[in-house]
Amino acid sequence: MSTLRLDDLKQYSDSLRTRHGEPLTLRFVEPRDTEELQHYFRSLSTRSRYNRFFGAISELPKGLLHDFLQIGDRERFSVVATMMVDGFETIVGEVRYAFHAETSTVEFGLSVDDRWQGHGIGSALLKNLECRAAAFGAEHLYGDTLRSNETMISLAGKSGFAFINHPDDWKLVRFDKQIATAPKEIPCASWRLAALSRQAASPSASA
Numbered sequence: 001m002s003t004l005r006l007d008d009l010k011q012y013s014d015s016l017r018t019r020h021g022e023p024l025t026l027r028f029v030e031p032r033d034t035e036e037l038q039h040y041f042r043s044l045s046t047r048s049r050y051n052r053f054f055g056a057i058s059e060l061p062k063g064l065l066h067d068f069l070q071i072g073d074r075e076r077f078s079v080v081a082t083m084m085v086d087g088f089e090t091i092v093g094e095v096r097y098a099f100h101a102e103t104s105t106v107e108f109g110l111s112v113d114d115r116w117q118g119h120g121i122g123s124a125l126l127k128n129l130e131c132r133a134a135a136f137g138a139e140h141l142y143g144d145t146l147r148s149n150e151t152m153i154s155l156a157g158k159s160g161f162a163f164i165n166h167p168d169d170w171k172l173v174r175f176d177k178q179i180a181t182a183p184k185e186i187p188c189a190s191w192r193l194a195a196l197s198r199q200a201a202s203p204s205a206s207a
């Protein structure tokens, strides 16, 4: 069950702003992004990549890069945050999320380019993810992070997530937020529309 028009992904682009008001576009990854996405991950600091993938990698392994580009496959989605830098659309952040229908949850991981960390981009991405989770009718939004990742733990705490132990790995902590937004109250226009059309197609669906 996909709630999205996968043949027309451009309609799901969101316009956000950094803390200082710089415009930020959030859109699904497209095939034309392949090289720049890999460049983005290579350019992250070793520490940011380690925090993002819980291991030492220098770039996205081929299989994972392929998966990143398959939007909607098994309800998994990759999103890039882009800004105009020196006249070029530049990737400054990314989010990958998956809708698990069986548990009514959305799971995610994200990163922001080291040069742009601390500008409120992570906070904006989390708010936007709440809209996306609500559009699926998900009841919870969650992610995992290393216990040593104080930045992510602080960001999640400030964004209203609660913390629980990871079920399988003591080195990780899980942050989780309950989503209880009715479709017509979703604060992102494109996701409100997606939720309302999902509701219209399946009136018995909750939230």
Ligand SMILES: CC(C)(COP(=O)(O)OP(=O)(O)OC[C@H]1O[C@@H](n2cnc3c(N)ncnc32)[C@H](O)[C@@H]1OP(=O)(O)O)[C@@H](O)C(=O)NCCC(=O)NCCS
Pocket: 047, 048, 049, 051, 052, 108, 109, 110, 111, 112, 113, 116, 117, 118, 119, 120, 121, 122, 123, 124, 143, 144, 145, 149, 150, 151, 152, 154, 155, 158
């Ligand atoms: C975690 C991450 C996504 C945060 O993104 P960001 O754009 O820098 O976050 P924001 O600017 O929105 O900051 C939000 C909060 O995070 C915390 N924070 C940001 N930078 C911090 C730092 N250097 N040290 C400690 N806390 C920090 C603060 O609480 C901040 O709130 P404040 O600005 O009101 O003080 C980013 O640091 C990152 O990409 N890290 C590497 C990858 C990663 O750790 N991913 C998480 C695994 S799921």
